[in-house]
Amino acid sequence: MKYELIIIGAGVWGSSAALRAVTSGLHSVLLIEANAGVAMESSAKAGGVVTNLLWGSENVAWVKRSRQLFQTAYDASRDRSILQPYGMITLFDESVENFVRQRTRELNDDDTPAEIWSSDRIVSEFPDLDRLPSSVQGLWTPNDQHVNPTAYAQAVVNLARDAGLSVRLGQRVMRIDVQSSAVSVHLAKETIQAERVLVAAGTWTGKIVETAGFHVPLRPYRVQLASLHMPEGYRLPMVWELATDVYLVPDGPHNLLAGDGTRLYEHDPDHYQTSGDDDFISDIAAQTMRLTSRAQNAGLRQAWAGLCGGTPDRQPLIGPLTSRLFVACGDQGIGVMRGPALGELAADVALGQAQAPHLNPMRYQGHRDFPIRAGFTLES
Numbered sequence: 357m358k359y360e361l362i363i364i365g366a367g368v369w370g371s372s373a374a375l376r377a378v379t380s381g382l383h384s385v386l387l388i389e390a391n392a393g394v395a396m397e398s399s400a401k402a403g404g405v406v407t408n409l410l411w412g413s414e415n416v417a418w419v420k421r422s423r424q425l426f427q428t429a430y431d432a433s434r435d436r437s438i439l440q441p442y443g444m445i446t447l448f449d450e451s452v453e454n455f456v457r458q459r460t461r462e463l464n465d466d467d468t469p470a471e472i473w474s475s476d477r478i479v480s481e482f483p484d485l486d487r488l489p490s491s492v493q494g495l496w497t498p499n500d501q502h503v504n505p506t507a508y509a510q511a512v513v514n515l516a517r518d519a520g521l522s523v524r525l526g527q528r529v530m531r532i533d534v535q536s537s538a539v540s541v542h543l544a545k546e547t548i549q550a551e552r553v554l555v556a557a558g559t560w561t562g563k564i565v566e567t568a569g570f571h572v573p574l575r576p577y578r579v580q581l582a583s584l585h586m587p588e589g590y591r592l593p594m595v596w597e598l599a600t601d602v603y604l605v606p607d608g609p610h611n612l613l614a615g616d617g618t619r620l621y622e623h624d625p626d627h628y629q630t631s632g633d634d635d636f637i638s639d640i641a642a643q644t645m646r647l648t649s650r651a652q653n654a655g656l657r658q659a660w661a662g663l664c665g666g667t668p669d670r671q672p673l674i675g676p677l678t679s680r681l682f683v684a685c686g687d688q689g690i691g692v693m694r695g696p697a698l699g700e701l702a703a704d705v706a707l708g709q710a711q712a713p714h715l716n717p718m719r720y721q722g723h724r725d726f727p728i729r730a731g732f733t734l735e736s
């Protein structure tokens with residue numbers, strides 16, 4: 357049998373692409389995932405922050421579309437963990453005040469609620485942020501959400517299965533070959549044919565397409581997150597401190613996720629340290645305590661690291677390598693909040709239903725050692 361489309365990778369991007377493909381009228385779509393379940397790699401390790409406070413109008417548009425798709429998955433599955441409406445407070449000092457005020461106006465002009473609060477107002481609204489210096493201000497964006505990427509991906513794959521998607525879990529793609537009439541996808545004990553293949557395998561995408569002789573300008577870098585046990589409980593929104601890049605995400609009444617940005621050098625997705633670094637582990641509780649006394653007795657539950665994919669211009673790589681082989685990768689650490697929209701776009705491009713030449717993966721041919729830059733920033 358030859359599938360019309362095979363999608364490799366069932367993270368947020370690949371799962372979203374699969375749903376789009378089967379609801380676009382294709383009859384034979386196969387989603388292949390190396391792990392035993394969907395979204396167990398970067399998507400499972402994410403903080404799950406969803407915000408319109410991103411650089412670039414196209415990124416904001418992708419977040420807006422993704423919010424609709426998160427909501428659809430939530431409505432279909434009734435899994436309440438998919439979406440949580442926490443809101444976010446972005447802490448900043450006067451050195452960036454003018455810039456943040458400008459971004460606030462831009463958000464408001466785009467109908468996104470956003471207002472600047474003094475430190476007194478922050479503490480009156482969220483008394484647990486009781487350690488802020490009086491010089492700090494906050495940009496309050498009440499519509500920001502937390503999403504559970506694995507629950508979202510599971511809901512989407514369930515919907516897609518109902519619409520005819522075939523799924524193979526626990527099957528690693530070893531190699532692909534592109535021929536003139538088909539693409540061969542080699543698993544450990546079997547080869548499957550497809551008219552087209554979309555590789556949406558996150559930071560593994562580069563390695564997979566290399567087996568077919570292609571290069572994509574993608575450099576995987578490492579991001580860490582910790583889960584803190586908060587024995588006294590707390591009441592916090594999502595918090596992002598611009599000066600340090602520390603961010604906090606509520607995760608239940610006695611659990612708080614805390615991260616501090618990124619390690620901006622290249623890692624091999626098959627060989628990287630998946631646990632947190634010692635200095636990160638020793639530092640992150642203290643960083644959290646600087647913001648809230650509620651973390652005074654916090655204990656570390658777990659610290660982990662995952663990979664994000666950097667590209668030369670921090671924009672995703674979506675489109676064809678040949679007429680039969682397509683990629684969707686280059687998340688820049690903001691790939692959950694844009695992932696559903698980008699998965700959808702990738703499927704549309706692979707099926708010839710949309711074009712995105714500015715995201716074409718060949719646009720930076722030959723770029724290998726470009727600087728890795730974080731994606732979750734205010735600056736374009």
Ligand SMILES: Cc1cc2nc3c(=O)[nH]c(=O)nc-3n(C[C@H](O)[C@H](O)[C@H](O)COP(=O)(O)OP(=O)(O)OC[C@H]3O[C@@H](n4cnc5c(N)ncnc54)[C@H](O)[C@@H]3O)c2cc1C
Pocket residue numbers: 364365366367368369370388389390391394395396397398399400401402403404405406505527528529530556557558559560564579580581615660661662663664685687688689690691692693694695
């Ligand atoms: C610590 C951390 C915090 C983050 N926080 C946020 C956040 O708050 N908000 C946000 O928007 N983003 C965040 N991100 C980024 C986000 O996690 C990624 O952008 C997103 O998960 C990318 O999704 P994906 O589907 O492209 O990749 P993945 O989720 O990695 O999915 C790729 C899939 O491909 C599969 N695969 C790989 N190789 C093969 C193969 N050979 N055969 C078959 N299957 C294969 C993998 O098993 C995997 O399931 C964070 C990332 C990290 C690491």
